[in-house]
Every structure is written in C-alpha cells, then in structure tokens.
Amino acid sequence: MDHQMMNMFAVPLYRSSLKRAFTAEEVRFFQNELRDPVLSISNSSSKNKNVLGAAEMQKIRAVLQEDLDNFFGIVFNTSNDVQLKITQSWLTSSVKGQSHHAHTHPNSIVSGVLYINLAPHDGISFYRNEDNQWYELLRKEDSYYNAYRYFIQTSVGDIVLFPSNVQHGVQQVTENIERVSLSFNSFFSGEMGREEFSNKLRISLD
Numbered sequence: 001m002d003h004q005m006m007n008m009f010a011v012p013l014y015r016s017s018l019k020r021a022f023t024a025e026e027v028r029f030f031q032n033e034l035r036d037p038v039l040s041i042s043n044s045s046s047k048n049k050n051v052l053g054a055a056e057m058q059k060i061r062a063v064l065q066e067d068l069d070n071f072f073g074i075v076f077n078t079s080n081d082v083q084l085k086i087t088q089s090w091l092t093s094s095v096k097g098q099s100h101h102a103h104t105h106p107n108s109i110v111s112g113v114l115y116i117n118l119a120p121h122d123g124i125s126f127y128r129n130e131d132n133q134w135y136e137l138l139r140k141e142d143s144y145y146n147a148y149r150y151f152i153q154t155s156v157g158d159i160v161l162f163p164s165n166v167q168h169g170v171q172q173v174t175e176n177i178e179r180v181s182l183s184f185n186s187f188f189s190g191e192m193g194r195e196e197f198s199n200k201l202r203i204s205l206d
Contacts, residue, residue, distance in 0.1 A: 006143065012075045014161040015152065016067045018060070018114065022157075026055065028052070029056040030116055030180060033068060034093050041101050043094040043170075052089035052184060060182075064112060064159065068186055071122045082190030083203045084110055089184035091116075096177070100170035102127050108164035108185035115158045116180040119173065123153040124160060127167040 022030075033051060037044035048054075052061040065086060072084045087108065094100060102125075105111045113124060128148050128151060139146050151162060162168065173179050193199035 005145075011163060011166060012071070013152070014067070014071045014074075015154075016070075016159040016161075017155075018063055018157040018159065020115065020157070025056050026060065030052060030091060030182075033091050034180065037091075037093055040092075043092060043100055045093070046091040049088045049090045051091055051182065052086055052098040060114065064114065064184065067159055067161060068110065068112065075141040076132040080191055080193075082188050082192055082203075084186040085189040087185045087187050087205065089182065092181050092183060094179040095174050096171065096175060098172050098179075099172040101168045104167055105164035105185050107187070109188060110161055110186045111164040112159060112184050112186075113154075114182040115154050115160075116182060117156060117158055117177065117179070118154065118179050119175045119177055121153065122173075122179065123151060125169055125171060126150045126152070126162065127169070129167060141143075 001005040029051075033048055034044070036047065038047050051057060052064070057128060068084050068086065092100065126149070128150075130148065137146075142148075170179070187205060188203055189205040190203065192201045192203070
C-alpha cells in the first residue's frame with residue numbers, strides 16, 4: 001500500500017555546546033553555590049535562583065543568551081520587536097540514588113540546561129503528555145508517534161533548549177558521581193501582537 005507519513009507541528013529541541021572547558025573561577029563558583037543547597041523532591045538545588053547574574057557567570061550567560069537568540073530566530077521567526085531573555089537560573093545537584101522527577105517550568109517560554117558534570121551515559125528525558133489519553137496499548141517498538149519517553153544523551157558542556165511546557169526529568173543516578181547542571185528559564189521581552197487587533201503588548205524585562 002502506497003502511503004506517506006508526515007509530522008505536524010514539531011516540538012523544537014535544540015542542542016549546542018559551550019565549546020570549552022569550565023574555568024577554575026567558574027568551577028569554584030559552582031562549588032560555592034552548592035555548598036549549602038536546598039533539598040528538593042529527589043535531589044538538591046542552589047538557594048540562589050539567579051546564578052547567571054553573578055560576575056563569574058557573565059561569559060557563560062553570553063553564550064546561553066546567544067543560543068537562546070538562535071533558537072528564537074529559528075522557531076518563532078517573528079517580525080515583532082521582541083526577544084527571549086533569561087529570567088531565573090539555578091544549579092542542580094544529584095548524587096547516586098537521586099533523580100529529578102518529571103516536571104515542567106511554569107512562567108517560562110523556553111528553558112535550558114548546561115551540563116557541568118555527569119556520568120558517561122547520562123542526559124535528559126522528555127515525556128509525552130498522556131493526561132488525556134483514555135486508552136492503553138502495549139508498544140511493540142517505540143517510534144516518534146507512540147513513544148512515551150524521548151532520551152537525549154549529553155556530555156559536559158552541552159546546552160539543551162526546549163519549550164518550558166514539555167515534561168522532562170532525569171533518571172536515577174547509578175554511579176558514584178555528583179551530577180551538576182545549570183538550568184534557566186526565559187520569557188518574552190519587547191513588543192508583541194498587533195495594534196489593529198487590540199492585542200498589542202509591551203513587556204520589559206530588566
């Protein structure tokens with residue numbers, strides 16, 4: 001039977017890299033910020049939720065903003081005078097036996113992760129929203145159309161950007177390492193909508 005399968009309305013997933021090792025100053029900053037972490041559901045995070053505001057992080061912030069600008073240009077491709085700006089940012093730490101539960105990031109458009117330390121076979125998992133699925137079928141084999149989980153393997157220095165409303169999480173750490181990552185959110189800053197449709201809006205983020 002002749003047929004054609006097409007994918008509609010793709011969910012964008014962006015991967016880049018810092019393309020350099022972390023400096024001694026940056027490593028000291030990570031260590032200091034995680035010295036007295038906040039306990040989460042199944043791992044820990046920095047008390048500081050604006051780590052990219054620190055002087056030591058400005059070179060990293062510039063790279064992350066450049067990737068965010070690139071993502072925005074490719075995916076949104078808008079004629080509005082608007083961009084995505086980084087809002088909150090924090091460090092996350094997980095040790096052997098810990099994980100990061102599936103979650104989304106409210107009040108954010110695009111979220112990102114920079115990987116600082118992780119095991120050789122590690123990364124991030126994305127999950128299909130099955131809240132409204134009223135049937136269950138056993139899968140013979142996962143595909144783009146039926147898979148529940150989509151796993152991206154990452155390395156130290158990798159940067160991953162994704163829509164903030166997509167569920168994501170981290171499987172349990174099974175090796176004797178401290179898994180460390182830097183996460184951040186973003187939101188629109190600038191002019192949106194159209195005056196003639198009465199939906200013009202200007203948002204200014206510091």
